Amino acid sequence: MSILLNSIKSVIFALYGLYVWLIFVVCSLIVVFLLMIVPGLNARRSLTRRGAMFALTLCGIRPKARGMENLPDEACVLVANHASYFDGIVMTALLPPQFQYVVKHEMTAVPIAGYLLKRIGTQFVRRGHASSRSGDARRIMKSARNKQSTVFFPEGTFSAEPGLKRFRNGAFATAASSGMPTVPAVIHGTRHILPAKKWLARPGSIDVVIKPPHRVGIDAKDAEQLKFLCRQSILADLNEPDTLAG
Secondary structure (H helix, E strand, O other): OHHHHHHHHHHHHHHHHHHHHHHHHHHHHHHHHHHHHOOOHHHHHHHHHHHHHHHHHHOOOOOEEEOHHHOOOOOOEEEEOOOOOHHHHHHHHHOOOOEEEEEEHHHHHOOOHHHHHHHOOOEEEOOOOHHHHHHHHHHHHHHHHOOOEEEEOOOOOOOOOOOEOOOOOHHHHHHHHHOOOEEEEEEEOHHHHOOOOOOOOOOOOOEEEEOOOEOOOOOHHHHHHHHHHHHHHHHHHHOOOEOOOO
């Protein structure tokens, strides 16, 4: 009997995962078509935000956010843990449209998603050549100085195993050089819904905690301090181990 129940459960989960794929493909196609004709960056970001929330809601996943009052009125850098491809969709659905995202350059080659990301002003970064990374960093810092709020996933990648990985320096150097406040954010639930190396989503809930911002000075030591403060703030609410500990 238990084998039969497990088989039925597996079929239901598989059907749900396929349903999620269908919803996101259809919603993405509609949003991309509208992005082709909607003028203005803020309008396109608002449209994408609504599309992301609509798709998640159709999938029975309506993300909840706590601490939105901690987002400063001025431009800021937001850093969040990274556990799933769902993270970017969730943050797009929840954050105001003035936020841009920093995403690995490989995403430009992904059909539909690459075009969508370009149309909402995403900043793409290369992970190979040092000169390319330096140019990407200068471009992102320039946009920050022009008061563009920016979302980073400073781990740079994710895995199926729980744990907060080592942070890259880009987000904190950007914040320190521009004098912008840095807001830590904690994403719960996305690793369960769509973990690494899995292609079919599972039902689940998503909660996002926006923590109070940090502000430091404008040199390299300040960027290191900022990275430490944000890491500790995220770990305090993450309920996952620190992979750098021990």
